Amino acid sequence: MTLILGIVGHPLDHSVSVPMHMSAIFTLGIDYVYLSFDILPENLSHAIGQFKRENIKGFNVTIPYKETIMPYLDDIDERASRIGAVNTINNESGRLKGYNTDGTGYLTSLREQTGFDPRGKQVLLIGAGGAAHAVAYALLEAGAGHLTIANRTREHADMLCRHLGVYFPGGLLRSIGMDEINEGDHTQSDLVVNTTSIGMKGAGDITMDVTGLGKHAVVSDIVYNPLETGFLKRARAAGLAIHDGAGMLVHQGAESFRLWTGLRPPVDVMRQAVLKALQEHR
Ligand code: ATR
Numbered sequence: 001m002t003l004i005l006g007i008v009g010h011p012l013d014h015s016v017s018v019p020m021h022m023s024a025i026f027t028l029g030i031d032y033v034y035l036s037f038d039i040l041p042e043n044l045s046h047a048i049g050q051f052k053r054e055n056i057k058g059f060n061v062t063i064p065y066k067e068t069i070m071p072y073l074d075d076i077d078e079r080a081s082r083i084g085a086v087n088t089i090n091n092e093s094g095r096l097k098g099y100n101t102d103g104t105g106y107l108t109s110l111r112e113q114t115g116f117d118p119r120g121k122q123v124l125l126i127g128a129g130g131a132a133h134a135v136a137y138a139l140l141e142a143g144a145g146h147l148t149i150a151n152r153t154r155e156h157a158d159m160l161c162r163h164l165g166v167y168f169p170g171g172l173l174r175s176i177g178m179d180e181i182n183e184g185d186h187t188q189s190d191l192v193v194n195t196t197s198i199g200m201k202g203a204g205d206i207t208m209d210v211t212g213l214g215k216h217a218v219v220s221d222i223v224y225n226p227l228e229t230g231f232l233k234r235a236r237a238a239g240l241a242i243h244d245g246a247g248m249l250v251h252q253g254a255e256s257f258r259l260w261t262g263l264r265p266p267v268d269v270m271r272q273a274v275l276k277a278l279q280e281h282r
Pocket of ligand 1: 198
């Protein structure tokens with residue numbers, strides 16, 4: 001029986017996850033297929049019921065369902081529950097269990113591409129959605145000294161601070177509005193990371209003035225299409241180290257693949273497939 005994996009989201013045009021996971025499946029020669037499930041919000045609950053079938057092994061979850069899918073699951077891994085979002089679901093004998101591989105994927109990629117160690121560092125994180133939950137959690141878990149969350153809707157940043165403050169007490173967290181990112185001590189941040197979709201396919205730009213950052217600072221963007229967003233271009237021009245979103249995509253995917261199949265994921269093959277797909281869908 002061919003086992004089905006896939007990605008659930010909406011809209012889902014040209015998901016890079018499909019070629020990424022298919023490259024891993026072909027390389028290992030296993031009897032799996034990875035499909036794209038573009039599901040409308042009103043059909044989500046029905047679809048989840050169908051995903052309990054024994055030939056569906058698991059799936060990724062993306063925009064806009066990383067938080068809203070949680071109530072439909074039978075079980076949630078403790079880390080995902082603390083993060084407050086899931087990006088991976090595993091069918092465990094007809095019970096759907098939610099996990100989150102975004103945070104570890106982000107951190108592995110950040111370390112790989114820049115060597116950045118969050119311990120004791122000052123971080124400015126832009127965004128307060130599902131991806132922000134995972135990235136913020138991973139940075140705090142890795143010992144970040146201070147984390148400021150900036151978001152368009154200030155209440156969402158406040159809520160994320162309160163949520164994370166339960167697990168990371170001690171005044172490490174602060175929220176600000178997006179209009180405040182060029183004020184105060186944010187210019188002294190060691191890491192600035194965009195976790196929103198701003199800059200995707202060239203739409204919009206993070207309005208932070210990166211020229212004020214210290215020369216040691218790292219500027220990071222989880223957007224991977226384009227690989228170098230306007231934000232990263234400006235940071236590179238200012239002589240700063242940059243970190244793009246492709247590595248997070250690859251490493252979160254690799255962790256999901258390991259969870260579903262129990263096999264060691266061919267990370268380099270997956271990375272090549274992502275870069276090729278991104279070139280084709282520019
Ligand atoms: P994901 O699961 O990918 O993180 P999400 O949960 O929908 O997606 O979160 C999207 C994030 O991007 C939010 O922080 C959102 O800001 P709001 O909380 O104000 O909605 C932010 N975002 C998306 N589009 C934006 C835009 N055009 N300008 C500013 N922020 C934006």
